[in-house]
Amino acid sequence: MGKIDVLNGNKAAAWGAKLSRVSLLAAYPITPQTPLVEYLATFVSDGEIDADLVEVESEHTALSVLQGGVFAGARTFTGTSSQGLALMYEPYIRTSTMRLPIVMALVTREVISPQTVWGGQQDAITVREAGWIQIWCESNQEVLDTVIQAYKIAENKGVLLPVNVCYDGFSLSHMAERVDIPEQEIVDTFLPKPDITHVKLDPEEPMAVDPLTAGPMLTEYRHKQVTAMKYAREVIEEVRQEWLQLFGRDHGGMVDVYRMEDAESAIVCMGSPAGTSRVAIDEMREHGIKVGMVRIRVLRPFPIEEVTQLLSQVKAIGTIDRNVSFAAGFGTSYLELKTAFGGKTMPPMIDFIGGLGGSDVTMDQIKQAIVITQYVGQGGQYRDVTWFGLDEVNIQELFEQSPQEEKEGIL
Amino acid sequence: MKQIRFHGRGGQGAVMASELLCHALVHEGNYGQSIPAYGFERRGAPLEAFVKLDDKPIRERTQVYEPDGIIVLDSSLIAQLPVFNGIQKDGFAILNTRKTIALDDIPQEVVTLATVDANRIALDVFHAPITNTILLGAFAQATKLVSLQSLSECIESNFPRKIVEKNLVAVARGYHEVQVISRNTPLRKVD
Structure with missing residues (x-):
């Protein structure tokens, strides 16, 4: 010790x-x-x-x-x-x-x-x-x-x-x-x-x-x-x-994986938002949303095999980025995942940009990202990239359209 | 998990207080996290700091929006800022004030109200309005979430040597001179 x-x-x-x-x-x-x-x-x-x-x-x-x-x-x-x-x-x-x-x-x-x-x-x-x-x-x-x-x-x-x-x-x-x-x-x-x-x-x-x-x-x-x-x-x-x-400690290797075994949707992020994501995932799972997390621990070299293997299993991916790529207006992990999958079939993916300029990536934001990603996994349509603080996010509206109405009120 | 929000002004030691409390909590075998909310740093400008306390690892990396309690280091902030924002049921408030505040004057969620004239004590002890450890002593008395002994031991092990003695006096005076009232029991006896 x-x-x-x-x-x-x-x-x-x-x-x-x-x-x-x-x-x-x-x-x-x-x-x-x-x-x-x-x-x-x-x-x-x-x-x-x-x-x-x-x-x-x-x-x-x-x-x-x-x-x-x-x-x-x-x-x-x-x-x-x-x-x-x-x-x-x-x-x-x-x-x-x-x-x-x-x-x-x-x-x-x-x-x-x-x-x-x-x-x-x-x-x-x-x-x-x-x-x-x-x-x-x-x-x-x-x-x-x-x-x-x-x-x-x-x-x-x-x-x-x-x-x-x-x-x-x-x-x-x-x-x-x-x-x-x-x-x-x-x-x-x-x-x-x-x-x-x-x-x-x-x-x-x-x-x-x-x-x-x-x-x-x-x-x-x-x-x-x-x-x-x-x-x-x-x-x-x-x-x-x-x-x-x-x-006796394990922080992951190229990636760090949380509750992905039976996950239907996945949150992907880097750095400190991962900790908050774990708590949000535990809570969302109590409400029946089977979500897991893949934390990109190593950005260079990029964990191409790991992410493609883990994420091809899920119905939707939601990336949370505290950064912006000017390639296409998404965050970096979104862009890197697209590259990693290359020509292979990949689940629908949406991006959330937050935590810029010292803004907090809040528990509510991560829960919203989880719910929206799950909704997209069920065939729902949502904007490709959501900027927290700029774009209006209305979860309640999304629940009304959702086939799983019993999930109402969890946020 | 318990979440605490500190309100102070630049130079009063709110960040130092949040770190000291975190040390004391870990010293007692718990998990603690102290988070300074940095803004435009200026001496005298209002600022916040946060502490989270749990008996298991704390994984959230967010600021505190719905505190279980607040600790206000500067008496003037109570009237100037919405210090009670987001406070949770069965909450506590540890206030630096020389005024008598009634429970009717503060939000219903606050069950434990502790007031201490920390400015007076600080001028006695430090000859300067540094109120952080005084309020921590008051916090320990009012909530029992940490012991005076742990706070004192962590002051000895973490503060620069030349300010240890005065802070040991300050934390003890905060602990003994605080007035605690509760909605459950009208007046709690001070140890």
Whole structure:
């Protein structure tokens, strides 16, 4: 048993880095990641982390410092959000192509403009094609555990890709809850010291890293990145199993599945709305609505096999997105699911967009999404995408049209 | 699950109070969640924070709209804001006020009303209107949802050392000086 404490998401991430025995830190504060930097600095000044903390003048430098650190064999950690991520973009892309196993907390937030500092998932969504693995968390326990898991995934010789541990700004980063802090000795057996040899800063054996690369070789680079991403799926599943054995906790692998065994309809979401969805699902099931949830835990690589297998069984899918894709005006999980199914037959799917700019994704909204999805599964017609707060949602009207009138009054 | 809503002003420590309460609840073996509702942060601006309490893991990640009780850190907010919004049946209200408030003056749902002149105590103890731990002491007395001992132990283990002593005095004074009235029993004896 570890130690029980109350941690907010940022502190949980800092604990994850501490238990992973990181040796190099560099970060620049930005809302809502700022407390993470403060916790890391406190750990270092109190001697609780044996690491160098480099004070930098920007996110661009923060990530560049970590790159140099990896060349010198360090295990590195940083975190950012929103505009900080935007300023980090140039070294961010370079990190994945150079195959540097850096772990970074991405404390998700809206992007500016309009001027905002609040929660949303748009920042992480914009970089999903940058070659980083993206793991999305639902709870602060998962944040702590996933930071440690992320090193094991990133440093695997067949993967060697950077990992973003994404957690919703404010909804998780500033929410404090009970967390079980694992024992250092057990973490040490799970996560051995880093052994990075493919890029190395060694005066005895000089190596040119990232030289000018022509088309054919660049094609090979990209192909190898994609191959590593594919292989990461297996590693993520292995890491999940090993974690379960050592710590008795399971946050899912590529996806996290809730009450899908006999589900007639499914809610699909990422991040903090998943927790609220579980409670809504339990309640709706008491009213005879057989609904389950597939939480997309890993957005990159995308869990194509898992979602197609799980969701082809249901009569309707309702996606809940705290982000927007400009491809067609749907949220990202809606779009990704369409791509995953490709030409295969898929159940009717509708999208719900909410939780933008720090808005709460409320219990009522999720219950509405469940009822509407169930209605669509029974052959009902509904708009493809509902924007909570903008579109009028009238459940009562929908019940009147519904063949199952006994469900009236459950909301 | 019990849900509590804090009303305060920037700088009075509503967020710190919600986290301290969460620590104390977990310290007693429960599950707790503290959620700050961040808006446009300014010192003195009204703000809310929430605590959820249960004996099993809390999975909801929402703010609190239908609280079982409210804790109001700032006396001026009671008249200025609809602090009782959404309050549930058998609810409680822990108010910082020096006025005498009758049960007839507040919504029918509120069964337990606790009032404490926290400004006076805060000026005594801190020489500043920081009322958060005083109201938590009053909350512990009025609801018995957490013990004074747990709150005190969590102040010792979580607060910066230089403010521990004064907050231990503040939480105890809130606990002992609160006036509790109930619709069920007209006047409850203070321990």
